[in-house]
Each structure stands twice: as structure tokens, then as C-alpha cells.
Amino acid sequence: MQTNFTPAQLADPHVAESEKILRKCVHCGFCTATCPTYVTLGNELDSPRGRIYLIKDMLENGRPADAEVVTHIDRCLSCLACVTTCPSGVDYMHLVDHARAHIEKTYKRPFMNRLVRAILAAVLPYPDRFRLAIKLSSAGRPFAGLFARAPALKPFAAMLALAPRRIPPASAYAAAASHPPVGEKRGRVAILTGCAQPVLDPGINEATIRLLTRLGVEVVVPKGEVCCGSLVHHMGREEQALASARANVDVWTRELEEGGLDAIIITASGCGTTIKDYGHMLRLDAAYAEKAARVSSLAKDITEYLASLELPAQMPKGIIVAYHSACSMQHGQKITMAPKQLLKAAGFNVRDPAEGHLCCGSAGTYNIMQSDISDALKTRKVKNLEATKPRVIATGNIGCMMQIATGTAIPIVHTVQLLDWAYGGDMPEKLKDLPLA
Numbered sequence: 105m106q107t108n109f110t111p112a113q114l115a116d117p118h119v120a121e122s123e124k125i126l127r128k129c130v131h132c133g134f135c136t137a138t139c140p141t142y143v144t145l146g147n148e149l150d151s152p153r154g155r156i157y158l159i160k161d162m163l164e165n166g167r168p169a170d171a172e173v174v175t176h177i178d179r180c181l182s183c184l185a186c187v188t189t190c191p192s193g194v195d196y197m198h199l200v201d202h203a204r205a206h207i208e209k210t211y212k213r214p215f216m217n218r219l220v221r222a223i224l225a226a227v228l229p230y231p232d233r234f235r236l237a238i239k240l241s242s243a244g245r246p247f248a249g250l251f252a253r254a255p256a257l258k259p260f261a262a263m264l265a266l267a268p269r270r271i272p273p274a275s276a277y278a279a280a281a282s283h284p285p286v287g288e289k290r291g292r293v294a295i296l297t298g299c300a301q302p303v304l305d306p307g308i309n310e311a312t313i314r315l316l317t318r319l320g321v322e323v324v325v326p327k328g329e330v331c332c333g334s335l336v337h338h339m340g341r342e343e344q345a346l347a348s349a350r351a352n353v354d355v356w357t358r359e360l361e362e363g364g365l366d367a368i369i370i371t372a373s374g375c376g377t378t379i380k381d382y383g384h385m386l387r388l389d390a391a392y393a394e395k396a397a398r399v400s401s402l403a404k405d406i407t408e409y410l411a412s413l414e415l416p417a418q419m420p421k422g423i424i425v426a427y428h429s430a431c432s433m434q435h436g437q438k439i440t441m442a443p444k445q446l447l448k449a450a451g452f453n454v455r456d457p458a459e460g461h462l463c464c465g466s467a468g469t470y471n472i473m474q475s476d477i478s479d480a481l482k483t484r485k486v487k488n489l490e491a492t493k494p495r496v497i498a499t500g501n502i503g504c505m506m507q508i509a510t511g512t513a514i515p516i517v518h519t520v521q522l523l524d525w526a527y528g529g530d531m532p533e534k535l536k537d538l539p540l541a
């Protein structure tokens with residue numbers, strides 16, 4: 105694609121990077137076929153190609169974002185299916201990241217929209233605040249129907265629909281500690297505790313720590329870890345996201361220098377995509393660029409790390425598992441085979457749903473801010489998952505777990521919870537009392 109940026113515009117490294125990305129796009133439109141919003145809405149401006157044109161026009165003319173650009177960029181899930189599909193290697197992820205930061209700096213959103221976004225950014229990344237918000241949500245439930253009828257209040261209705269009625273107590277495993285390996289030591293890793301996940305389902309990190317330590321790996325929960333920054337990063341709140349990234353880089357660098365680390369284990373693929381991008385996010389920060397790149401190179405999804413340990417194959421269990429590959433897993437991190445191979449080797453009968461490349465509609469805060477599109481995608485996803493006739497659904501991202509669970513009675517668990525069970529751990533709580541064969 106031809107571009108017309110001035111030398112003065114290209115002096116801004118963010119613009120220079122976006123220009124390089126834009127020039128790679130050859131307008132072929134292959135990406136439209138796999139874009140969930142284009143497939144759902146059928147509007148070119150809600151396709152990757154349409155959004156690329158909107159971003160190009162906005163940046164090239166050096167103008168503030170307008171309502172049209174914001175509408176169509178806000179509808180983008182950042183699922184990155186377009187990146188997987190694109191034959192020209194267009195780095196849409198960094199282009200839309202730049203567009204979102206530009207929108208945040210130059211566009212004044214309507215009051216209610218600003219309020220909801222401010223609440224999400226102030227609550228979700230902090231486990232204690234998030235826990236309190238879920239507890240308080242029961243008081244708001246009687247008003248959910250009222251909220252759903254007023255467009256500006258719809259995000260509150262979506263929050264109430266997603267908020268679980270009960271949450272488990274905080275886990276002792278979330279506290280800073282070193283969990284020693286059982287038997288001969290095979291490695292040492294740090295684990296990202298996370299922000300929303302330990303509140304919604306602390307059993308995921310518990311299963312991870314139990315499984316890894318049984319396999320001979322020391323697992324450190326380092327002191328001072330914070331949210332990875334992904335939620336605010338996707339809202340265009342660059343400074344808040346970079347502050348989180350710097351804090352985590354400091355924590356893991358200290359751990360790396362003091363005890364050595366083979367990997368930084370991540371159990372939510374949405375976080376994994378962001379942490380693997382820390383090196384890029386902090387590339388212009390001389391004090392952090394090198395440390396951040398090192399952290400990114402150590403970041404591993406739990407299934408990536410387990411695949412490197414070569415677990416012994418188990419007897420078939422006769423349990424059908426539908427595997428839902430989160431967008432951040434398959435498109436963001438290009439991890440497609442390891443989770444399924446691990447589940448198969450652990451004795452599960454793994455099935456792939458149709459349209460596995462399409463997002464479930466969760467996408468960070470998307471299911472709150474864009475609930476209509478999100479609901480349509482969830483319905484489609486659940487139909488495809490249920491068609492495989494599974495006893496259980498497995499995935500590697502808490503956002504997808506929460507989203508899909510509101511659309512089906514089939515239990516959904518994290519892949520590592522099934523693996524922990526298969527390799528000597530407890531059966532996941534959600535599967536107890538269910539006929540599994």
C-alpha cells in the first residue's frame with residue numbers, strides 16, 4: 105500500500121513503525137474471511153482491511169480520531185485472526201495498538217463510555233478491588249434488565265451477566281513463595297499470578313504449581329508481581345500498561361539474577377501474548393529495552409513449557425474433550441498443537457470444533473463494551489463446541505472460560521487442570537459428580 109507520510113511525521117517512531125506495517129498491506133482482502141466482526145456484521149469497515157484504511161487515513165492526515173474511526177476500532181476484538189491469515193505478513197497487532205493509543209490521546213468519548221472504561225481500568229487489574237466488585241455485584245443484579253434497555257448503561261448489564269454469583273476464597277498459592285520440587289530438581293520457573301484469574305478460578309494456578317513441582321520443577325511466585333497490563337493496553341492506556349510491564353520486568357529480572365529462571369510460566373494466554381510483547385512495548389525505553397526483551401524471551405505458556413518436559417503417555421480415559429483454542433493462544437502466540445498433543449498424551453479424546461479460528465467474543469473487556477457482537481460470537485462458538493458432543497471443554501484462557509461458561513452447561517476447565525489430574529493430581533472441582541465417559 106502506498107503511503108504519504110511527511111519526514112516530520114516519520115520522525116515519530118510510532119508513526120514510522122505504523123508506516124512500515126501499512127506498506128506491507130496489498131489490499132487482497134484475504135483477512136476479511138477470518139475476521140469475526142466482518143463475518144458477523146458484513147461491513148468492510150469492520151474488517152481488518154477496512155480498519156487499516158481508517159487508521160492510515162487518520163495517521164497520514166495527522167488528525168485526531170473521530171467517531172467513525174473509534175466505532176470501528178472499538179469493534180475490533182484484537183483476536184489477531186487477520187494476522188494468521190495475512191499472506192503479506194501485515195503486523196496488524198502493533199498497528200491497532202498504535203491506533204488505540206492515538207484514540208485515547210485525541211478523542212473525547214461520551215461521558216458514560218469514559219466512566220465505564222475508567223471503572224474497568226481501575227478495578228480489573230487489581231485482585232482485591234476485583235474481588236470486592238464481584239461481591240458488590242449481587243446488589244446490582246435486580247437492575248440488570250433496566251441497564252440492558254439503556255444503550256449507555258448496557259456495559260453494566262454485561263458486567264452483571266458475567267459476574268459469577270460465588271467466587272472461591274483466595275488461594276494460599278497466590279502468596280509470594282517458593283514451591284520446592286518433589287524429588288530430583290529439573291528446573292526453576294516463576295509463575296505469573298495474574299489479576300482476574302486468581303479471583304475467578306484460583307484452581308488453575310494451584311493445578312499448575314502442583315503439577316510442575318511433582319514433575320521436579322521449583323515454582324516461584326515472586327513478590328511484587330502485578331497485572332500484565334494487557335487489559336489497559338487494549339484500551340489504549342499506554343502509560344498504565346507500560347507501568348505494569350516495567351514493574352513485572354523488575355520483579356522477574358531480580359528473580360532471574362538471584363536464583364536463575366528457565367521460564368516465566370503464564371496460565372492465561374491473553375497475558376502471555378502481552379508479556380511476549382514486552383520487549384517491543386518497551387523498545388524505546390533505554391533503561392528497560394534489554395531487560396524487557398529478556399523477559400519476553402523467557403515467557404512461556406504452561407503448555408509450551410510442559411511440552412518441553414516430555415510427559416509420559418497415559419492410558420486412554422474415554423473422556424471426550426472439546427479443545428477451544430483461545431485467539432491469544434493460536435493467533436497471538438501461534439501455539440496450536442502443544443495443548444492438544446499434551447491432552448491426547450494424557451489419555452483424553454480431543455476434538456476440534458468447527459470454525460476454531462473464530463473468537464468466542466470474550467477478548468478482555470470486549471464482552472462488556474461490545475456485548476451484542478460478543479453474544480453473537482459466543483452463541484456461534486458454543487454451538488460449534490457442543491456439536492463435538494464433549495463431556496468437558498478445555499481451554500487456556502480464563503476470559504474464554506468465563507465467556508463460554510455463560511452459554512453452555514458443559515463444564516469448561518483450563519487445559520492444565522486436566523493435565524494435573526491425569527498426572528496424579530485431583531480431579532478438577534467442576535468435573536466431580538459428572539458422568540464423564
Ligand code: SF4
Nearest residue numbers: 139180181183184186
Ligand atoms: S484483530 Fe480480529 S476483529 Fe480485529 S480486524 Fe483482525 S480479525 Fe478482525
Ligand code: SF4
Nearest residue numbers: 129130132133135190
Ligand atoms: S490479508 Fe493482509 S495484505 Fe491482504 S488486505 Fe488483509 S492485511 Fe492487507
